[in-house]
Amino acid sequence: MELRDIEIFLTLAEELHFGRTADRLRLTTARVSQSIKKQERIIGAPLFDRTTRAVALTQLGDRYRHNLSAGYRQITEAIQDAVAHGGGIAGPLTLGGMGPQTLAVSRIIEVFQARHPAVEIHYREIQPTAPFQQLRSGQVDIALLWLPVREPDLTVGPVTHVSQAMLMIGASHQLAGRTSVAIEDLGDCTVLTSAEELPAYMEEAINPFHTPTGRPIRRGPRVSSWHEELSVVATGKAVTIVAAEAAHFYPWPNITYLPIEDGRLIQWAPVWRTATETEHIRAFRRAAQKVESLDRGCLANGTSLVNPPVAERSPHL
Secondary structure, rough: OOOOHHHHHHHHHHHOHHHHHHHHOOHHHHHHHHHHHHHHHHHHOOOOEEOOOOEEEEEEHHHHHHHHHHHHHHHHHHHHHHHHHOOOOOOEEEEOOOOOOOHHHHHHHHHHHHHOEEEEEEEEEOOOOOOOHHHHOOOOOOOEEEOOOOOOOOOEEEOEEOOOOEEEEEEOOOOOOOOOOOOHHHHHHEOOOEOOOOOOHHHHOOOOOEEEOOOEEEEEEEEOOOHHHHHHHHHHEEEEEEEEEHHHHOOOEEEEEEEEEOOOOOEEEEEEHHHHHHHHHHHHHHHHHHHHHHHHHHHHOOOOOOOOOOHOOOOOO
């Protein structure tokens, strides 16, 4: 059981209202509900009686609240005391990334951890077909996403890294024998589409809807995860544009990655919920800005730390 789940339970036991609990903890009501359901599964019995009009503690829930309260208070006071004397922040920070993408910001994480060693960083997988899902549900605090992100409830941090675009195709595809392709070639292909709620502007940033001459680019099989993308592309039925690092980390024998002659660069940045911004998130943003300024200094001296060769770079999809 995580400390955050205990905090959610005790707050709901006090408020007896999912909406007020979510507002107080700066979470979504879905996140509160998920946490309570998880605890009830672990315990094996309901902690709250819920109706359309009211929420009330069960007898077991009241016993659980009584037993948890004193211990939780001691833990939080101990953490606050340590933070006060250590001059830093503590507790978990959950970072979401696509595949091994979080390795691409390893220098930022190193700077962050050096400054805040009491913070525990956890990692969660984000599917490129649903980039905001876990962010909005509260399962991740920061998501590393490709740009642009134009959501009114989300804040975008500094650009952390940049990728070249490549076309991922099956080895049996008609273009597989080429050494490179152009965006215009997509007018003769079928491109994967997301089965989830992916904003059109984000899809367009990776896989355009029209070629440079205006030909529509057909959309084909709908996929809901990265491994579904790999599996469908491997059949030769559809193609998709990906970041170049995929070629290094996912070298399937029946998949080919082709450079795109007029492909755009893919920018990545940390994104978080504006309403639930914490000191942990602000500290991560400062670490990213610190690394960004170091990289600018290296570029001024003729050295690049932002984009080392693909074989040596950390991945992002």
